[in-house]
Every structure is written in C-alpha cells, then in structure tokens.
Amino acid sequence: MYSFKNDYSEGAHPKILEALIQENLIQNDGYGLDPHSLHAAELIRQEIGRDDADIHFIVGGTQTNLIAIATALRPWQAVISTDKGHINVHETGAIEATGHKVLAMPVKDGKLTPADILKALDHHTDEHMVQPKMVYISNSTEIGTQYTKAELEALHHICRQKDLYLFLDGARMGSALTSPVNDLTLKDIAQLTDVFYIGGTKNGALYGEALIINHPDLKPDFRFMIKQRGAMLAKGWTLGIQFEELFQNNLYYDLAAHANEMSALLKKGIQSCGYSFFSDSSTNQLFPILPDAVIAKLKKDFLFSIQERFDDSHTVIRLVTSWATREDACKEFIKSLESCK
Amino acid sequence: MYSFKNDYSEGAHPKILEALIQENLIQNDGYGLDPHSLHAAELIRQEIGRDDADIHFIVGGTQTNLIAIATALRPWQAVISTDKGHINVHETGAIEATGHKVLAMPVKDGKLTPADILKALDHHTDEHMVQPKMVYISNSTEIGTQYTKAELEALHHICRQKDLYLFLDGARMGSALTSPVNDLTLKDIAQLTDVFYIGGTKNGALYGEALIINHPDLKPDFRFMIKQRGAMLAKGWTLGIQFEELFQNNLYYDLAAHANEMSALLKKGIQSCGYSFFSDSSTNQLFPILPDAVIAKLKKDFLFSIQERFDDSHTVIRLVTSWATREDACKEFIKSLESCK
Amino acid sequence: MYSFKNDYSEGAHPKILEALIQENLIQNDGYGLDPHSLHAAELIRQEIGRDDADIHFIVGGTQTNLIAIATALRPWQAVISTDKGHINVHETGAIEATGHKVLAMPVKDGKLTPADILKALDHHTDEHMVQPKMVYISNSTEIGTQYTKAELEALHHICRQKDLYLFLDGARMGSALTSPVNDLTLKDIAQLTDVFYIGGTKNGALYGEALIINHPDLKPDFRFMIKQRGAMLAKGWTLGIQFEELFQNNLYYDLAAHANEMSALLKKGIQSCGYSFFSDSSTNQLFPILPDAVIAKLKKDFLFSIQERFDDSHTVIRLVTSWATREDACKEFIKSLESCK
C-alpha cells in the first residue's frame, strides 16, 4: 500500500545520506560545535541574507517550538496562535508544559491576521489575564495554505507596533516557498520575523530543523535552553551535514518543488473528478472532500489520514506528498479515484 | 461613592471578626493543624453529609484552583472549562503555569453541558494531543447563572462514564445555594463532584476558601502541594475560626441570602426601568445592558465594572452585591437610574 | 502548655487588630490598589530611604520567595543558597516547582560568604550546567545568626561583580535589626540588595510580607506574577493596614525588640545552667544543646521543636520567642531547666 499519510515516511534524500556516510568515521566535536554545523549555519546566513542571525540545529519540530517560545516569554506571557496551530492542537500541550498559555484565535483558512492579533490584545488588558507577547504562525499552514508577502508584512508591522515577537514555524516552509502562488523568499522571511525555522525532517533530511534567531533579545544563552530541554544532540554534526547538503546546489528547493509537483498532479486529478477541497492549498498537503464510499475504496490501496467529517456522507481526508513521492503512485491514486465514480 | 464593584470590598462579618478577636492572644499550632481548623472541617463534613471528605482551608481562590487542578492531573492531562471560566480568563494563566492546558469550550450562558464535554473528548484522541481528565465548572458562574440539580447530575454522569474528575469552583456558591431558583444543596454537591470548594472571601470572611476532596485519588499528600505552592498559612487557625463561624448558626447561608436580596432589589429596579440583562442571573452578580449615556451619569455616584460593549450605544456593566451591601445604597442606585430616563 | 515552637502562634498585635477593626466596614478597592496599601508602601519607602523602590504586599513567605525568584530567573538559571536555606529545605521544593535549581552550598553558621558564591560559579561554566544568577540569603538566618554590615557589603560587592541578583529573605529581619550585635539598618539593606522582604507574619501581623524591589530589571509586570501564583489577596487593603501600623510609631522595631529581650532572658538562663548552643544567636531563635533527659522533662510543660540529634545523649532543640512571648513564661522555662539539673 502506498502511503500519502505524511512527508516523513521515508529516510533521507540519497545526497544527504551519502554525506552522512562519508563523514561516518571521522571524529567530530559533539553538541553542534563542529565545522559542519558552523558551515551549515554560514550557508543559511547567506541564503537568508542576515549575517547577524544566530542559528541552531535541533532534531524535531515540537522541541524547536517549545524551546523558542519558552525562551522568548516571561512566566506570565502568552503566545497567540490560530486555533489550528500545531502548538495548539498537535503537540500534547508542549507549550503549556513550559508554563505558557496559547491564545487560540479561531480562523477558517489556517492563517492569522492583524485583526486576530488586535482582538487577542483587546481581551488581555491587565494583570488578571495573561500578557500576549509572541505571535506564532506556520508557513505553509497546518491546512496547506500559505502567507503572501503582503500578509506577512502586515503581521510584521502589527507585531512591531504592539511589541510582540513574531515566530514562524517553517516545518513545511520549503513547500510554501516553491509553490506556484508563492511571492516570499527566505530573505523576506528573515526580515519580517523575529525567529523562524527551516524544516529539514519534512523535506528530505533524516531529522533536523534549523532555528534562525533574528531578534537580539532571543539570542543570549540559547544553548542552555537547548540542552535543558534535552534537544542538544550528542552527534550534532549529523545535523550540520544534512543542512550543508540542503543548502548547497539548491537541494532544499528542489526537494520541496518535487513534493509540490506531485501534489499538483493529485490536485488536478481530484478536481477533474469533480471534487472540491476543504482548504485552498498549493503546497504538499491537500484536503479533498470525498464521499465516504469513495474513501472506503481508496483505503484498500492507499494510506492517508482522515481530517474531519464534512457532512453526513462526506469526509475530508489529508493527502501529503514529499521529496520521495513517486509520480506513478500519484497517477495510480487518481486512476483509483476515477474508477470510483 | 458607593461601590458595586465586587463582593470583597469590605472586611469580615462582625461575628467572624469577633471570633478572631477572641482568639487573638491564644497560642495555636500553625499551618492548619489547630483545633479550630479541625472543628471547622468537622462542621463542614456534617453540613455536606460526607464523613470521608478531606477538607483543607486555603487563603484565596486562584491558589485553590491551581492546587486542586495541578494535583489531579498528570503532566499531559488537561482540564475542560467554559471559555468564560475563571481559570481560563482571570487567573493570569495560573493553570498553564502548572503545566496544564485549559480546554476552553465556547458557551453562551456560562454553563458547561455534557455535549461540550463530549465535543472536547472527540477532539482529543491520541498522544499527539493533550488528554482531558478534569472538568471545571463554577457555581454560581462567572456571569451569575447557576446549575440546576438535573444539570449537575448530568455532568456527574458523563464524568463518571468518561473517567473525568468533576471540580466545582464555589467561590460564589453561597449566592447560588440561596438564590430563589436554586434546587441544589451542599449535600448534593458533595455527592455529585469529586472536589469542590466553598468560598469564604466573597461571603463574609476576611479571606479563606474551604476545599473539599471527595474522590480518594485526590487525597494523598495534598498538604505537600498546599505548602509547595505557598498556600499553607502560618496562622492557619484564623481560617478555621472563620469557617467555624460561617457554619454555625446558618451564617454562611444568611450572608449569601442578604447579598441575593440586595441583588433582587437592584434587578427589579433595573427591569422596571425597561432595561434587559446580558445573562439570566438570580445570584449576586447582575449584568444589565445600559445606554452609554446612562452609564456615564451613574458613574458619578457609583462604582461598578464594565463587562463588555453590547452595541454602538449600549454597554454591559457588572453590579455585585454582598453580605455587606446596604439596602439604601441599592435604592439610591435605582433612583439614580430612574432619574436618567 | 506554653509554646516556644514559633513566632506565629498568636494572632496580631492589638494595635494592628484595632486598625483592621476600624476599617472593617469601609469599602476599599481590591487587590492592593487601595489607599492603605499605597500609604504603607510610602511609609516603607521613607524608612528604607529609596523613593524608587517598588513595594508589593504578599500574604506569606514561601509565596514571596517563589515569586521573587521565579521572576528574576530565566528558565536555565539557578539561585545560590546555603544548604540550610529555607528555600532549600523547608518549602517543599517550591523553587524547583517553578523550574529552577537551588544550588545549596554547605555552611556551618547559616551564613553565605563570597567564597561560597565563587565556588558555585567555578563549578558552573557552560551550557551543560545551570547558570547561577541570583543569591538568596536570610537575615536573621534559619539558625538565628545574622549578617554584619561588612558581610552584607561583601556579598553585595561580589554580586555586582559577577552580575548576580542579591535577594534577602527578611521573614525574621525585625529580630536581626534589633539584636544587640546588629550594625545594619533597613536603609543599608535597601542599598545592598536587589530585592528583599520585610516579614510581618513573624513580627506581629496576622499575615503579610512586604517585598521591596530595588533593581529595575525585576520591576516590570511584577503584579502579573503575583496574580498568577495565587498571591494577590482580594482584600489586599488588610495587608496595607497592617504595614501602616508596623511602620508608624516604631511598632515594627518595638515588637522585634521584645522578642529579642525574651530570647536574651532564655539564653542567659540556659547559659547559667551550663549548656551551650548549636549556633551563636542574638535573635529570637535559640538552639540550645540539651541532655535528652532534660528535654523529656521540659516537654511536660513546654512546646518546642527538635532541631537535630547532637550526640548519643544530647539533642539540639529550637526555642522561638515573639512579640507576644510572656516574660513569666520565659522565667518558668528557666526555672524548669534549673530544676532538671
């Protein structure tokens, strides 16, 4: 059975694996203080156009989120997110476990707006309530949508005005940046956010997220926090090597572009069959609304997740493509879908 | 200026103060291990009809909430509340500061239903999400409404069925129990909840809440938690004395009944003037919807809180009465209101 | 049985009680925003000679300690204390519950020295270890000793040099300041510490500690933290009134001086009987080393705590005097002791 369950079903892209093999028996200093990690950080600084950025490599996304947020906030402060935000729903209360409230604003399309932020601020006015201090967004979002440059600029502006940190979770940023409707660059993102991360796990690395800190307030002593939360990998150079590969020869973008092409292929086929989508995605996550009977048939040959019930006879499913998704598998999926009609 | 801002604007009821004065120079053991605290606990056990209850006296409500909830939950577990719940809005993230997520369910009338609980459970299905384990309700609620016996039984039933602890915040329970529409007794509440508290601060005590633990899981080592959170009062017998007074000669009910009478007087006057209310309250908190011009005039002679804007020309205010509220002050308020027309 | 168990066995000094009674039915704003709290803060600012100090009134000592420390430290930072420090031993892990390590340095006399601090710093050198950032001391200490001005200046100096906050727990500071060997004033302490508190509970108040923040880093948003930890008393003006009384007409010093006189009386009597002491105390806590047989006899008429076993036949006990200790009780105790010989 072919799986469209997620973008971390396979290991590492062969070039990344090859680099790890090459280095395997060479001695390196531990905990990210090795030449590969330093070099990878330098490559990313060039790519984002910020010499002043602090860059840390961390194994996974939940870790990265909780460390970044808990470092930024004082004990009584809170982070504003959409109600669909990964930190609000799918991290088992990781942020609350660090002592902070997630202020979840209801949204339809997975994207936060300045109006949502102002609403959160309006409701939190004195010391009997938490103090909002950070804004968390994902790009691409949890439902596959993505921010335009104008939207991100607006968020940047309101955050500056209201003295809030803007944090962008880029677990799936490769897919956003290479989508046909994208008008953002890594350079833009590095100018418009205070801290963000570039996901490796969901874009061809065996593991690893590159956290980029732009705001000087968030930089001091950051490695203490990484260590305390158990996120300082002993063989940290394996993270460095993977990001060296991703940011040499355009690999980061190429892998994400492949995921998007596969997703576009699925999208076109689903549309041709007359089905619509729960969200307007041009990234590697699609949320088609399908009849329950069709889903039952597709399940025999493909793995995918159920997102939520749509109505009495329809359900939203989630299809995810990756750097490793095979074109023939996508075509098989569409063929199966067509045969269900 | 007379204040209807809250029910803790004055000190203690004279009988309670007198008892404190009588005991003032008598030596007592500290930390709640004195005869007065033991006696007060015994009086409450009789009143609630549970010999097996553990009873602890704690200075304030936020402390009581955070200690009860953090003791009940394992690190990955969450508490279900209404979106208006005191723990969700007005405790500066005290629950999150203990590491736990508050799952806030939107409600209109301040009351949680079994359907709300089921909805929360339906959305939390695996280890990528928090695990709901406790239900938090307030009686009377944050907007003055109150639970019927049937409603509380339904909550009790669903909590038993789904293995959830039911916690009732009774900071203003006196007002609920003596309201004209009440059909609950302390005995009922002690049978239908796993842990609840009887508020003293807002019903004639200088300070103090009596926490009653019915469920055996929540009893062991509870005093460790009280001490750790800084809530074990050195001169703990002063809490015992206050609750002795409240639960002798019906004082707890008499004081609450007076608050309700004063509130009823205000309610009737406001209705006579043709104004309606934001919530259907028969307790000591009223939320009339008044024209902004009227509010401006009332503000010259009375203190009260602004709840929220209702429409372009109307605002919801909050009026609170207490055991100490003077009848003539209520009449003056209504006279002022009438003169605004 | 007369109790020398602690200095919080009785209620409030009559003058303080009288002031509470006078105000009892007067309406006041809640949460410490009332005129009495503001006035008491002003009186203390005058007494300590710092117009710039932020002053907050909090019900108890453990609360005050945990709030002050957790506000000062970032998540990876630690507080240096003696191994006998109240925060290290007798607060049920309250500081650790806020996420911070207490670095406990072994001392003999209850007092921390610059050498202890340097030792702690020497052992914590990189991000694999916690980062010391605050120094916690008590005056008088947990074993009745007290700092000289020269000692406190030395601690102040090393803290400035090493960029550490200096926090002084003054739960029993009245006794230290009025002891015959004292050479410190509140003005000195306010100049030499970054944050400290003046204990009321153990010096004649019904409850209450006055936290004084001198360092500007620790001031912003402090009330958020008080509220979050459940330490913002609803009827906060009762704290204000008590500290108004303590800092008018010298009451704070008079009460502490009485405790010391009673303690001196006990000390002289114990010395006359030929017994020595576990620590060199001129404050209201004495730690005589007594034969077990003597202790057994004294226990029939007096209450006191056992501190620790000294040798096979001797034990250290703790005797505490207070503003309320009766001279005749002290004489009775000495008479009993003499009769044991």
Add this chain to the structure above:
Amino acid sequence: MYSFKNDYSEGAHPKILEALIQENLIQNDGYGLDPHSLHAAELIRQEIGRDDADIHFIVGGTQTNLIAIATALRPWQAVISTDKGHINVHETGAIEATGHKVLAMPVKDGKLTPADILKALDHHTDEHMVQPKMVYISNSTEIGTQYTKAELEALHHICRQKDLYLFLDGARMGSALTSPVNDLTLKDIAQLTDVFYIGGTKNGALYGEALIINHPDLKPDFRFMIKQRGAMLAKGWTLGIQFEELFQNNLYYDLAAHANEMSALLKKGIQSCGYSFFSDSSTNQLFPILPDAVIAKLKKDFLFSIQERFDDSHTVIRLVTSWATREDACKEFIKSLESCK
C-alpha cells in the same frame, strides 16, 4: 589530533549504518509505530527476559532522563541521586525544569548506597519538605565505576521497602556489562530496577536510547509524555532499526567490549608510567591524575577533557574510548605519555 574526549565522536557502526541505508526509501509509519521499532522492542524483551516490559526508543539521554523522572513523580516528589549524578550536574537543570528537586547525596566513588538513601529519607519527614520517591543511579557511573550485583540488589531491596522507584541510567551500560569486573546481566537489571535505559548513542548508534519500563505504575500514557517533551521522533523507525542491529548477533556487547579493551590498554600504559587514577574504573572512562606539565605536552597531539584540579601540580583528566577507538591511537597516546617522563 586524535580525540579521547568522548564516546560519541564518530557516527554509527557500519552494520547499523548499512541497515539504515537498506531501509532508506521504504515507507514506514512515523512516531515509533513501525515494524522495526516493534521488532527491536521484542528483541530487547527477550534479552532482558521480561515479556511485560514496555519499551520506548528516545533520541537522547537527557530527554530520556527527564521524561522518565517527570512521569514517575507527583509535583511534590523528588529524586535521590549522587552529587555526581548526570541529572544533578550535567543536564542544565533539566529535572528541576520539570518541577522536581534532585536530592544530591555526596559520594566518593560515584555510587549510591542504601545508607545514602536512608539519610535522604531521614531528612525529609513532613509536608514542609519534598517527598523522595525515586532513586536515580548510573551504571557505569559518571566516573567510570560500576555496581556489583550485590550492590544493585541492596538498592532494589531498600527501594521496595521504602516504596521508592529505582531508575538506572544506562547511557554507558554496555561498557559496564562487558567490563572484566562485572557480575550483572541485563536480565538482572530488568529484575532489580523499575525503569532503566540501554544507551545506543555512546555504543555505536547514530542516536537513540531504549527505555525499559518494568513497573506497571510508570507505563500508562507514557507516549503522551514522550510527545509533549518533543521526544517523539518523526522517522522513529530509524531508532528501531538501530536497536535491531544492536540486539542481533551480539553487536551491543561486542562494541562495548571493544571500548573496554581500548580503555584497558590505556589504563595499563598509564599505570606502567606510575600514575594513579581518581576513580577505580574498568569501563570506558578513565580518570588519570597527571602532572600539569605532562598534560600540556599530551594536549599537543590528543584531545581529552579536564575533569578537575587535583593539587597544585596535578590535574585529573578524562579519557573516553568507544566502539570506534583505534588501537594504534591508544598506543600512540601511551608512547607520548612515556616520552613525557
């Protein structure tokens, strides 16, 4: 320069790397729910002789420690460790960050005894102090020593008697189990502890620790805690594959035995030169006491850590060997050492 700094300077053992390469493009379910993880757990259950054990694979040691301890303890409970314990010194307060105090007992040889545990219990007697509930030991210890079967049985016995959980940190257990003085087996350890882990990172894996839960109290909902702390690896099957390799064909023991052989070679050479050791180690960590002048010369060709100053002219250094340590490098080191004389 050859490094004896640690046992995680190289990547993975070639067999492990090969297995990862073989699986690289095969789709697997995420988060440890794949066949490899299940199979590896089964292999370990056979090796330890406990069908009832729950087994979880976690990326690193600090994570594993903090998750195991924070799951076992209620908020007011503490863990007993030696003062040299990794959790006490080298994890940046990771345990305190979960809210729990580490009770550090001073030891000379890195090993905890029943007497140390009893001492900790004797000092923690009521609710004003933390409640010890877990005992943490490492085998081999932080200074290379190791427990005998009799010692571990004694710890097991006292823990059963006093109702304490016994947790063994086995980050370097392979080296302990294959040392010439060892008389323990994994089966013994699985019978004598409540929870322990088998370290992969320091014994040939790219990353990964296998946590084995024997006590039924600690099993429920454990995956929630793994996820919440950011320790649930997306591509979890890579952990399963690595432990499959380690526990097939004796690889786990063979790799550790090689490290010990290299260490024995160094030890013999150092002893021949007339130097003594800070601790009595037969495992892969050696702590020779060397003249400062010798250390200065060795530093030109070798990397190693400084443990601590011994006296005015001598320092304790730390040498660590691993599965990858080359015999010729050890011989070179000894030759250098000899040439220093």
